[in-house]
Amino acid sequence: MSTLPDFRLMRPATASDAVRMRALHPSSRYLAGGTDLLPNMRRGLVATDVVIALGDVEELTGLHEEAGSLTIGVGVTLATLAANKLVQERLPALAQAAAGVAGPTHRISATLGGNLCLETRCRFYNQSEPWREANDYCMKLGSDTCRVASKSARCYAAFSGDLAPALMVLAAEVELLGPLGTRVLPIADFYREDGMAWLAMAPDELLVAVRVPLKNGWVSAYEKVRVRGSIDFPLAGVAVALRREGDALVGLRIALTGVSSRPESVSGLEAMAGHPLDDTALAIIARQVKLGTKAMETTLIEVPFRRRITPVLAKRLVERLWGMVGDNPIGPS
Ligand SMILES: Cc1cc2nc3c(=O)[nH]c(=O)nc-3n(C[C@H](O)[C@H](O)[C@H](O)COP(=O)(O)OP(=O)(O)OC[C@H]3O[C@@H](n4cnc5c(N)ncnc54)[C@H](O)[C@@H]3O)c2cc1C
Ligand code: SF4
Incomplete structure (x- = not known):
């Protein structure tokens, strides 16, 4: 070692x-x-x-509820987030994502900020120096060739953090501090689709806090698949937030992790607003989630599995949340 x-x-x-x-x-x-x-x-x-x-x-370590939103300092640990009653009750996708990172000993030290700024990962990069040397390195460090896509000008290493998709469906914002002051941006805009430059944060900026609205009537959940039930990074992770009124789906957001160089917001779900969650809606969800799954051969588990599993997870979560809410919304209320 x-x-x-x-x-x-x-x-x-x-x-x-x-x-x-x-x-x-x-x-x-x-x-x-x-x-x-x-x-x-x-x-x-x-x-x-x-x-x-x-x-x-x-x-950097506070958790404050104010004016309808929760501000979480980036130094808050994942163990604290997962155990926080307000987060569990009002932002369950975030509590579930935090509870699923690595193992318990990691979560005691690991922080929200470190999770959001996590390096992208690839089976050709996250290796020991002798392994990488023996394989002539790759474009992310030490060579000009990508071993996943040899003709590619860019790196496809996958963003594999669990918390970002949960915060995306919860419509969170991030606060950055730089030499010229503070700026705030939607969390989706904090990421770029480039395995070597995946954060839209200037080198002289510090991620300071995350603000999550405590919205009425929305429920949320997060689930991931990994090789072992603990410790491993997600091969694919799906976060869902939805709002139901009677028999109509009035809001639906889905975001993915582990299947692209950035956490992906699934597009094309707006057309379902006002409609019931029937077979047609579930088919649209499956299709759009599959389109948003841009997995490349960056893990030892093959791409077709990761493309097939994200629609399955998404439909399962949507159906669970839909059934849970019924005519009587719970969760963030
Ligand atoms: C065996 C193992 C399993 C893991 N499993 C998972 C998993 O299942 N899911 C998952 O999401 N992660 C996983 N991880 C990765 C990691 O443990 C977590 O993502 C963790 O939350 C990182 O937080 P940290 O505070 O330890 O970050 P650090 O290691 O301290 O930092 C991570 C990066 O973020 C930067 N950074 C930290 N804070 C800031 C800030 N405020 N502003 C700007 N940059 C900052 C650092 O410079 C560094 O580049 C795993 C790691 C290991 C070793
Ligand atoms: S995607 Fe290509 S360039 Fe990026 S880490 Fe993997 S092999 Fe290297």
């Missing part, structure tokens, strides 16, 4: 200090729980000689 390279550790007390330190050390990296960054440094995937640890920045 390779060892962690030497680095200088900096410990800012405030978010502004962290941003200032990053500006002074452009090749530095932020460290939150370290469950993604440290293994990647040890494997030689991330090279940095300055690490800015965010653990002492108290302003």
Whole structure:
């Protein structure tokens, strides 16, 4: 097993200090729980000689309900999110996604911010240095060829975080702090479809918080498939939020993870507004989810399985939520 390279550790007390330190050390990296960054440094995937640890920045660790929305600091751990009563009751997709990340020991350290900024993954990249060297490396690090799509000009490494799709269907926004101040954007706009540059965050910005509206009448859920029932990253994950009034579906959002270089919002679902959840609606859902599943050979599990499983998960979740709500909406009310 390779060892962690030497680095200088900096410990800012405030978010502004962290941003200032990053500006002074452009090749530095932020460290939150370290469950993604440290293994990647040890494997030689991330090279940095300055690490800015965010653990002492108290302003990143709050959970506040205010004016109809919940603001969650990026330093909140996944264990805390999964166990929080308000999150469980009003934003179940988020609680379920947090509860399904890795294993319990990871979730004690792993944070919301680290999960949202997680590196994209590929079976040709997330390997030891000797393995990558023996296979002549790939475009993401050390060569100019993609081993998944040899003629491709871009990397297809898959974004495999569980929380982003849940936050997308919950219509969350992210808050970023940079040297020029704060900016807020919808979480879907925080991601780009490029395995080597998947975050729409400037190098000098810090992700500070996530704001989730506590909307009336919406229910939500998250489910994923993975090789083993714990520890493993999602091969495919599906989040659904829906709103039902009587026999009509008045709102439906679906987002996917693990099947593209960014978490994908499923498009083309608006046409179902006002209609019942019948076989036609379920067929449209299956078709649109399949269209949004852009899986490439980035995992050891074959692409056809990942293309087939996302519509199955989506239909199952939609039917479960539809039946759960009935004429009497529960969940976010
Ligand atoms: C065995 C194993 C299994 C795993 N299984 C899963 C899984 O099932 N699902 C899943 O989603 N993840 C999984 N992970 C990945 C990881 O553990 C989690 O995604 C975790 O939430 C990362 O959070 P962290 O706080 O540890 O991030 P860190 O490792 O500290 O950081 C991750 C990245 O985010 C950056 N970063 C952190 N905070 C900020 C910030 N505020 N602003 C800007 N950049 C920031 C860091 O610089 C780094 O690049 C797994 C990891 C391992 C090792
Ligand atoms: S998709 Fe291609 S370039 Fe990207 S990590 Fe995999 S092999 Fe490398």
